[in-house]
Amino acid sequence: MKKYDVFVIGSGMSGMTVANKCASKCLKVGITDELPYGGTCALRGCDPKKVIIGATEVRDFAQRLKGNGIDTVPEVNWEDIMAFKQSFVDAMPPKIEKGYKNKDIDTYHTSAKFLSDNTLQLGDEVIEADKFVIATGAKPRVLDFEGGKLALSSTDFLNLKKLPESLLFIGGGYIAFEFAHIAARAGADVTILHRGDHPLENFDHDIVQHLVNATQNLGIKLVLETEVSKIEKKEDHFVVTGKSNGKEVTYRTDSVFNSAGRPPAIFDLDLEKAGISFSKKGILVNEYLQSTSNPNIYAAGDSADSRGLPLTPVAVMEGHVVASNIIKGNKKKVNYPPMPSVVFTLPTLASVGLTEAEAKSKQIEYQVNYNHAESWFNAKRLNVKEYAYKTIINKENQTILGAHLIGPNAEETINLFAMAIKTKMKINELRTMIFTYPTLSSDIPHML
Numbered sequence: 201m202k203k204y205d206v207f208v209i210g211s212g213m214s215g216m217t218v219a220n221k222c223a224s225k226c227l228k229v230g231i232t233d234e235l236p237y238g239g240t241c242a243l244r245g246c247d248p249k250k251v252i253i254g255a256t257e258v259r260d261f262a263q264r265l266k267g268n269g270i271d272t273v274p275e276v277n278w279e280d281i282m283a284f285k286q287s288f289v290d291a292m293p294p295k296i297e298k299g300y301k302n303k304d305i306d307t308y309h310t311s312a313k314f315l316s317d318n319t320l321q322l323g324d325e326v327i328e329a330d331k332f333v334i335a336t337g338a339k340p341r342v343l344d345f346e347g348g349k350l351a352l353s354s355t356d357f358l359n360l361k362k363l364p365e366s367l368l369f370i371g372g373g374y375i376a377f378e379f380a381h382i383a384a385r386a387g388a389d390v391t392i393l394h395r396g397d398h399p400l401e402n403f404d405h406d407i408v409q410h411l412v413n414a415t416q417n418l419g420i421k422l423v424l425e426t427e428v429s430k431i432e433k434k435e436d437h438f439v440v441t442g443k444s445n446g447k448e449v450t451y452r453t454d455s456v457f458n459s460a461g462r463p464p465a466i467f468d469l470d471l472e473k474a475g476i477s478f479s480k481k482g483i484l485v486n487e488y489l490q491s492t493s494n495p496n497i498y499a500a501g502d503s504a505d506s507r508g509l510p511l512t513p514v515a516v517m518e519g520h521v522v523a524s525n526i527i528k529g530n531k532k533k534v535n536y537p538p539m540p541s542v543v544f545t546l547p548t549l550a551s552v553g554l555t556e557a558e559a560k561s562k563q564i565e566y567q568v569n570y571n572h573a574e575s576w577f578n579a580k581r582l583n584v585k586e587y588a589y590k591t592i593i594n595k596e597n598q599t600i601l602g603a604h605l606i607g608p609n610a611e612e613t614i615n616l617f618a619m620a621i622k623t624k625m626k627i628n629e630l631r632t633m634i635f636t637y638p639t640l641s642s643d644i645p646h647m648l
Contacts, residue, residue, distance in 0.1 A: 202306070204230045206526055207320065207329035209312045209469070212239020213512050214501035215335030216296065217519030218526070223303040225527050230329070231300065232308035232322055236293040240337050241512040243289050244355040249378060251285040252358070253544055256385040260546045264583040276386040278363045285358070314474035317494055331496050331526050334469070334476075334483055335519070338462035338502040338510065343370065347431030350438065351458035354379065363388055364454035368440055370428050371460035372399030374543045377415065379457065381545045384418045391421040391451060392459075393428055393442060400543065404555045404590055404604040406570060411549050411606055414586045423449075431456055462510070464503045481505040488530040489522050498522045509539045538621040542611045547586045550614035553602030553621050554592055565595040569647060573607065578640055582608050589647045591617075599624050603647070609640040616641055 206222045208215045211233035223229045233239075241247055255276050262273045300307050310323040319328050340353045354375050367383050369376035372394025380390045392399070392415075399422065400408045415422055426449060430441040440451045464482040475494045477484040483499035484492045485506055491497035499506075500522045501515035508514040514536070524532040540552040559566045570590040573579055579587040587607035594601050603617035620630055627648045635642035 201319075202230070202325075202327045204228050204306070204327060204329040206331045206333065207231070207327060208333045208335060209233075209320075210239070210333075210335035210337055210465075210501075210503065211237040211296065212335060212337045212501060212515065213241055214515040214519035214522070215239070215333065217516050218333045218335065218498075218500065218523045219300065219305050220303060221520065221523035222526060223300075223305050227527070229303075230306040230308065230327060232310055232312055234309070234311040237296040237300075237307075238289075238292040241515075242292045244358060246512060248285045248289055248358050249382075250544065251288055252281055252382055253378075253546075255281045256382055257546060259385050261582075268583060278386055279361070282359075282361065311468070313468070313470040314476070315470075317474045318496060329496075331498065332474075333522055333526075334466060334497065334499040334503050335501050335515075336465040336469070336503045339465040340458050341461045341463055343428075343431075343458055343460060345429050345431075347433070348458075350431045350433060351456045353458055357457055365389060366452075366454045367391070367457060368393065368438075368451055368453040368455070369457045369459045370440070371458070372396065372422070372424070373459060373461060374400065375462075376457075376459035377411065378544050379459070380415065380420050381418065384420050385546070390419075391423065391453065393423050393426045393440070393451070395425065395427045397425050399424065400549070403541075403543070403549060403551050406556075407549060407551070407588060407590055407604045407606050410586045410588050411543065411545060411547070414547055414606075415545070417585070462502070464505075466503050479505050487533040488525045489518055489534055490525065490530060498526065506534065507536055508534070509541060511539060511541060514539060538618045540614045540618045542614065544611065547584065547607050548610040549604075549606045550610040551602070551604045552614050552618045553600065555602060555604070556590065556592055559592050559601055564601065566601055567593045567595055569593065573643065573646075576643060576646070577638060578643055579607065581638070584608055589643075591647050593627060593648070597624075598626050598628065600627065600630075600648075607640070613640050613644065616644060 205227040206229045208219045208231040219229050219231045262270050308322050313321045315321050357379050363386050366389040368391045376392050384390045426442045426444040428442040432439045438453050438456050476491050476497050477493035482503050482505035485499050485504050489498050500518035502510045521532050521534045538552050543549040573587040590604040592602040600621050631645040
């Protein structure tokens with residue numbers, strides 16, 4: 201039986217961070233992943249998605265400027281963009297594994313199950329470790345209705361060799377909206393079915409409504425308050441059945457995708473055998489990201505029930521905290537800065553800090569600046585129809601509590617708001633800054 205100082209389950213960004221940092225301090229480290237090394241972000245999520253979006257951004261820009269200097273709107277070549285995407289994806293696993301070998305980290309390619317509080321089953325092999333790190337990330341929610349297994353995943357979408365003529369997404373979160381925008385701009389007929397009355401429920405509802413408008417103007421059918429109950433395969437198409445306002449509704453489509461959320465991928469690890477407490481949100485951890493029930497277990501990223509948002513930079517930060525506490529003992533508490541979050545649609549929606557509803561619930565004295573900005577120069581020069589902002593200001597100390605944007609380059613502008621919130625910069629200091637002009641950042645003083 202092999203024994204390790206540290207054994208990491210999952211080779212995404214948090215697991216990779218822990219393994220490399222612990223190995224650099226001469227600890228004996230092993231790592232396993234049943235999927236190719238690299239994790240969701242690099243192989244099945246944000247990175248390949250953003251590569252594909254690049255082509256649709258070109259089409260979107262040309263569409264907006266058609267007749268204003270642009271005569272022809274280019275078509276998206278799905279096969280070419282997928283090949284370009286794959287060049288990034290294929291390079292990642294061997295690069296990561298080579299890095300592990302250079303640091304003498306033992307690598308495994310199999311699922312894991314706990315046998316006890318310090319032993320793990322890896323295929324036919326059993327290993328022992330002083331510390332285990334659970335960094336298994338998240339996976340698509342199981343659709344537990346008839347035909348639920350017929351729905352494809354977000355990973356399947358990112359590996360489509362040919363784009364179907366019609367697609368239907370179950371769930372109205374960021375995955376559905378991002379992929380729906382990609383598919384629609386590539387020429388597909390797209391439908392989103394969402395069981396709630398508000399899509400993108402974790403974002404500010406006023407700003408989301410602008411994205412809803414843009415989504416519908418793109419030709420995407422967004423159907424709310426519809427609970428899917430069945431998927432059937434019918435020769436060359438699928439029939440999706442659901443209930444809306446008490447009535448049965450059906451939709452015909454060439455392909456169905458599960459975008460109903462991503463719970464932590466921890467429920468097949470036999471956690472009970474290691475005495476590891478968990479919730480539906482992940483491993484229960486303390487302020488050191490250590491298991492509350494088994495001190496030899498740590499968790500990071502999407503597999504931890506922490507205050508961190510399910511974002512790649514947060515996973516990396518939590519990985520550093522875990523590694524530090526394993527190496528030096530529990531001395532580093534996890535401290536979350538403002539965490540900006542983005543929906544990479546076109547237009548882009550971005551958010552950081554408190555929503556208006558959250559500020560109200562905390563009984564903070566606040567003021568709201570919410571307005572459309574499509575009449576501003578930056579919107580006009582880009583011929584953008586959906587450009588809006590909502591900033592939430594602490595009345596007492598005149599600092600920013602939250603910022604919510606939709607429009608061009610919102611994913612970049614939101615970082616400046618995050619910095620202002622973290623440093624507790626007064627809004628008058630922001631108002632008197634000199635920004636390069638005309639840039640989207642130069643609009644910030646007018647949003648305060």
